[in-house]
Amino acid sequence: MLKGHQSWIFENRPSILSTGTVGGPFEAKGKIPEAFDILHEDMWLNQDSWEKAQQKMLEEAIQTTLKKGRIEKESVEFLIAGDLINQMTPTSFAASTSSIPFLGAFSACATSMESLALAASIINAKGANYILCAASSHNAATEKQFRYPTEYGGQKPPTSQWTVTGAGCALVAQNGTGPAITSATIGKVADMGMTDPFNMGGAMAIAAADTIEAHFRDMQIDPSYYDLIITGDLGHIGREVSLDLLHDRNIPIDAEKYVDCGIAIYREDQPVLAGGSGAACSAIVTYGHFLQEVIKGNLKRILVAATGSLHSTLSVQQKDPIPCIAHAVSIEARSEHI
């Protein structure tokens, strides 16, 4: 049901039945290795290209999710997924091998929450019983497409971020014992004329702030409603900018309750500069870490605002600004857990 300008309330409370997360070797050394169901030692995953490795990780995430949810592949009506690689081929190939009716979704690094919001919306309207939603990224495949060859020695500025290698998947169902998806806010594309592709966090911060503000306005609640407000991959700079923007707009968010997946995933001593990023970043940290905290009862209500920058290498070279987006989904513990 539409609420306010750009938000949905899911009165049937679709639940997240199970999740699957896959990561690479760099993520295994990070801050939250327990968030991953599968961790790979090799970036290649025995494939002959980075893109195929990414496809493989997505397939594994889907299989793990189905296995943990004890659901047969045939019972799943739709798969909603996306990634960052040209025309989303890793996702399309993974969808081809899984042979589940497929909807491609692209919001760059906000794909995780776009797909979760769409899945919840379809489930809430009884358009399906089970929907899988997923996002994936691969550090080397993304670097190759958006930046420089993996082994190229270019010095990165302190504002740049490290693309997460991995995939995250969630199974959304009509009913179940998992955490409930209660509402979602779809963001507008924000363009602040930022042109530096090595400062994604600074560019995306405005989108996160806009969507979080719109969520509170539409839902007529204030930040104290949530135990934690989680952003996708703003990194250190983007987190600070968005938090200060929200404070300027009189939205009093407690700094300790405002966390970022890109900061949560890696240790401080890993050479990630401003933090993690990539489509898999928010998917893995949300599904593998924060959602598990909700299941354990440590958190009751969380708002996840995944952020994405919608530029291409072509648009950057043509000196176009970087358009950014954020989508927010609210996840709450089942009432029996509270």
Place this chain on the structure above:
Amino acid sequence: MGDKKKQKLQPNQQRYQAFQQKREIKRPIFKNCIKAFLIGGLICFIGQLISTFYIYQFNFTEKTVGNPTVATLIFLTMLLTGFGVYDRIAQFAGAGSAVPVTGFGNAVISSAIEYRSEGFILGVGSNMLKLAGPVIVYGVFSAFIVAIIKTILTQWGGF
């Protein structure tokens, strides 16, 4: 950002950029210069050692030793790039490892490795000079311009 570019921005965009810039971590330019000076100098020192070695051990002169020295440095770069070490050195050294011939070698070699998955012709062949290509194009072009200026000055300038 130049003033011309800034004028095109809406007032709210300008305000946001100023707001964002205050919180942006700046490149530590002075520290980077020191690091680049030291590592760049070290690479040149190694190059000098190789040159001296070739001059004293083989029959090279100061004029002819350039080519084998560059070849040796590029060979070492190839090993370091292939083993995934050069990009780590570069994150520390910045311009210090980018400006010497090793940086040029790394740009070619890393591209060749990266695009191997697209095959030898459309992958390695057409992407190998993706990063180094502009250096060659503008290197040759500026050499041409400088040569013309020199010719004009020496032929008609009476120097």
